[in-house]
Amino acid sequence: MNKTERRGKIIVLVAPSGAGKTTLARRLLNEYPEIKFSxxxxxxxxxxxxxxxxxxxxxxxxxxxxxxxxxxxLEWEYYSGYRYGTLQSEVDKLVDSGYFPLLDIEVKGALNVLEIYGSEAISIFIEPPSMDVLRQRLRKRGSETNVTLKKRLQRAEMEMNHARHFDHIVVNDDLDTAYEEIRTIIEPFITD
Incomplete structure (x- = not known):
C-alpha cells in the first residue's frame, strides 16, 4: 500500500519541557521516513x-x-508567557498524504487532539526520571532564568499528574533505552 492509498495516523509525544521529547522525536523522524513532523x-x-x-x-x-x-x-494554549498551537491544516495535510504526523505538544493540547482523533492517534508520555534530573536538564539548556525555571518545574509537576491519561508512559532516564521503548510502541501502530 503506498502513501496515497491510506490515511496516516497521528503520533502524539507529550512531556514536560526538558524531559527529552524533542530529542526523541528527532530520532523517530530520522529513522522513519513515513513519519513527518507537524x-x-x-x-x-x-x-x-x-x-x-x-x-x-x-x-x-x-x-x-x-x-x-x-x-x-486543533488546540492552542498559553505556556510560559507565549501561545503555542497545533495547526489543523498541517496535521490534515500530512494525514491525507498518508504520512504519520508527529505532534510534539503539551498535556492540555494532547488531550484535545486525542479527543478529536480518538483511535487514529497514539499517545506517549515522556517522563523524566525525577524532578532533580529535570531541573538539571533545564539549567543545562542555558535559556532559563530563575523565574522561568521555577514556572517550568511547577508546570512539569502538574503535567506529570496527567501522565495516566495517555496510552503509554516512557521514563527517559537513558535516551537510547527510552527511544527503543518508543520504537516498540509505534511500530505496530504504523504497520497495521
Whole structure:
C-alpha cells in the first residue's frame, strides 16, 4: 500500500519541557521516513538554531489571534508567557498524504487532539526520571532564568499528574533505552 492509498495516523509525544521529547522525536523522524513532523505555531521568539516553518511558525500576537478566530488550530494554549498551537491544516495535510504526523505538544493540547482523533492517534508520555534530573536538564539548556525555571518545574509537576491519561508512559532516564521503548510502541501502530 503506498502513501496515497491510506490515511496516516497521528503520533502524539507529550512531556514536560526538558524531559527529552524533542530529542526523541528527532530520532523517530530520522529513522522513519513515513513519519513527518507537524510544525506548530508560537508567539515566542526563535531560539538559537531554530528555523521558521521547520521548528515552528513564529507568529506575532495579532497573527496568532487571527488564526484562533479563524479556527486554524486543533488546540492552542498559553505556556510560559507565549501561545503555542497545533495547526489543523498541517496535521490534515500530512494525514491525507498518508504520512504519520508527529505532534510534539503539551498535556492540555494532547488531550484535545486525542479527543478529536480518538483511535487514529497514539499517545506517549515522556517522563523524566525525577524532578532533580529535570531541573538539571533545564539549567543545562542555558535559556532559563530563575523565574522561568521555577514556572517550568511547577508546570512539569502538574503535567506529570496527567501522565495516566495517555496510552503509554516512557521514563527517559537513558535516551537510547527510552527511544527503543518508543520504537516498540509505534511500530505496530504504523504497520497495521
Amino acid at each position: 510544525t506548530s505555531a508560537t508567539t515566542r521568539p526563535p531560539r538559537k538554531g531554530e528555523i521558521e516553518g521547520e521548528d515552528y511558525y513564529f507568529l506575532n500576537e495579532d497573527e496568532f489571534s487571527r488564526m484562533i478566530e479563524g479556527n486554524a488550530f
